[in-house]
Amino acid sequence: MTGTEYLQQLNEDQKEAVQSDSRSLQILAGPGSGKTRVLTTRVAWLVKEKDVRPSSIVVVTFTNKAAKEMKERLEQPTLLGFKRSAYLHMGTFHSFCAGILRRHIDLTPLERNFVIADAAKSKQLLTDIVKELEPHLQNKTGVKTQTASEYHLYISKAKSAGIDHHTYMAENRGHFLKKYTAMVYTAYEERLEAENMIDFDGLLLQGRNLLRDHPQVTDFVEHVLVDEFQDTNALQYELLQLLTRHGEKAFTVVGDPDQSIFGWRDADKAHFGKMEADYKDTVIVDLKENYRSTKFILQSASHVVEKDKARRPRHLFTNNHEGAPISLMKLETEVDEANAVAMEIKRILKYSNGLIGYKDIAVMFRMNFLTRNFEKAFTQAKIPYVLVSGTRFLDRMEVKDVLSYLSFFYNSRDSVAFTRLINAPKRGLGDVSIKKILICSRENGWTLLETLQRILDKHPATSHIRLLAKAREELNNLLKLQTEIQNKLNQKASIDIVLKHIVESISYFDYLKSNFEKDYESREANVKELIVFAQQHCEDLVDESAYH
Structure with a gap:
């Protein structure tokens, strides 16, 4: 072509x-309209017909899957081809911010x-913090104000609105209640900083700060394109304003205000009007x-969304x-x-x-717990079924165990x-010894590896941490493994x-078999x-484990 x-x-x-x-x-x-x-x-047209440099184009999506699909399409010879597509800045809001933060870390x-x-690590940190601050997080009746999960939600909402802990x-x-969230938010950010970590929402917040305080880092940008614009929250919209220099750079958004269903995640379809x-x-x-739906489906959906009187009039059709x-x-x-569903299936x-x-x-459910009545009805009606639900691959115990070594050796x-x-x-x-090691690390400003080495060296500041010979031997082996892994990373x-080296060195498969x-066998296979x-997918693994 x-x-x-x-x-x-x-x-x-x-x-x-x-x-x-x-x-x-x-x-x-609109849905199924070929967005x-x-x-x-449009990306190909900008490069081919308007001579826009691929390296000056930023394409932002909401999922790694969407970014990968667009990248694969653009790599086709009919559009840009592999060589020119490689220069595009394409990815999620979070991966873009992570990349620009690392490039301008100074x-x-x-x-x-x-x-x-990730979310699990954030919640664990907050659980520890809430437990430590428990005496300060009680109202006058001595009742705790909120749970760690609730604090996680409030902090995430604050960050999505662009509000830092200060x-x-x-x-x-x-404030009667928000003062407690302020205390936890501050302690949480201090703990993240002490452990050289940043959470999912923090990527956007720090990315915003970088673009706001050092606008020169966006000098390379000529055109910004955004997918699923209806899902942007206040902080993401501010990021886009900074990326485009409030109108100085070209700006294309694709989205459908009728499909804005993520208000609970602080998405705001009002950004179209803004x-x-x-x-x-x-x-x-x-x-x-619409190329996807039948006429009945499209007409029914239109009948529903047209009830919104504030909606911009639109006339979708399908052949x-x-x-x-x-x-x-x-x-x-x-x-x-x-x-009734069982009878309809029959x-x-x-x-x-x-x-x-x-x-x-297929029968789809809004929440997993709603399957109970259907399982009973299908069994009574002798309808065979498979319940499709479960733990995300990277959230499985054995996968998180192995990745925790990689994370710890890196940071x-x-x-x-x-x-x-x-x-x-x-x-x-035991739990007591682990807690003492963590506290010793924080109080002395040492990394945990430094703390472990000082325990083995019998540093005076670690004299209160007494370990059995087996534990000392195991810590020594852990330090040796860290050195081996660091050498491999350096190479x-x-x-x-x-x-593979980590799994073999710690005899992890033997551990799974014993426990x-x-x-x-399924855990070993995972x-x-x-x-x-x-x-096969090193970059995808890093993205998935970091951002979800």
Whole structure:
């Protein structure tokens, strides 16, 4: 495909969006309207027809999966090809901020080898902090004000609004309840800093601060494109303003205000209107044709969203067939609902004359606990089923165990990783000894590796930490392993080689076999899969473990 032939596969609305010369462009992309095709084709058009350097283009998405899909499309010879696509800055808000923070680490309060605390690690830190501050977190009746999970939610919301702990404390120190959140927020940030970590929301906050205080770091940017714009929160919108220098750089967003369902995550579809006000002469192109849904589906969905009187009028259409009508069942109880679905499944199979089988039917739930009545109803109706739910791969115990070694060896201030790995496998250290090691590290300003070495060297400041001979031997082996891993990292060894060395050195498979007799084989397989995944997708592994 040569010249502008790659544009011929687009409909007229899509072509208008791709070829718009507006420096501020909103593409309203209804469901199934080809938004990914439009966004990637616009990137190609900017490079091929407008001579925009690929290295000056920033494409921001909300998931690594979406970024990967767009990258693969752009790598096709029909668009940009592999060589030119490699220069694009493409990824999630969080990966973009992580990258620019590492490139300009000297302009931030972070240390070069900072690590990103995932949600589980953040909650564990907060649990420890709340426990330590418990006497100060009680109201006059002696009742604790909030749980660690609640504090995590409030702190995340504050960060999503662009409020750091200093500002939060200044604004709420006299508030009846928020003063407690201010105390925990401050202690949490101090602990993150002491352990050379930054959490998921903190990436955006520190990224905002870097772009705000040092605007020269965005000198390379000429054009910013954003996917799923309806999902942006206040802090992400501020980041986009800083990236585009409030209108100095070209700005394209793709999204659908009718699909804004993440208000609970602080997303704000009002950013469409705010962008129109903040970026003068914003052009709006509406992608009206739906390629995915039947006419019945599209008409029904339109009937619902049109009830919003504040909504911008839009007229979506499809050339697909009518499709089957939608059935709406209104039942009195959850048990009636489950039984009705079971009967409907039986009816569909009976009248499909073998065209539809059980494997062709899916029942979706809003929450896992809602499956109970359906499991009972399906069993009574003799309907075979598979319950699809479970723990995310990187959240499985054995995977987190192995990754905790990698995290700790990279950043030896990581107390959560240390606490996890120190007895996986067992090393003869009890909870009291572990707590003393953590406190000793914090009080003396040592890394945990330095603390362990000083314990073995019988430093006077560690005299209160008394360990049995087995525990001392195991700590010595851990320090030796850290040296071996550091040497491999210095030699640029691949992550899969490093992980394999860790697993073999600590005899982790023997540990699984001894402690998890019933399912050790599946756990062992998960660790092996982790190593294979690291070999094939090192960058994805880092992104997933860091940002989710």
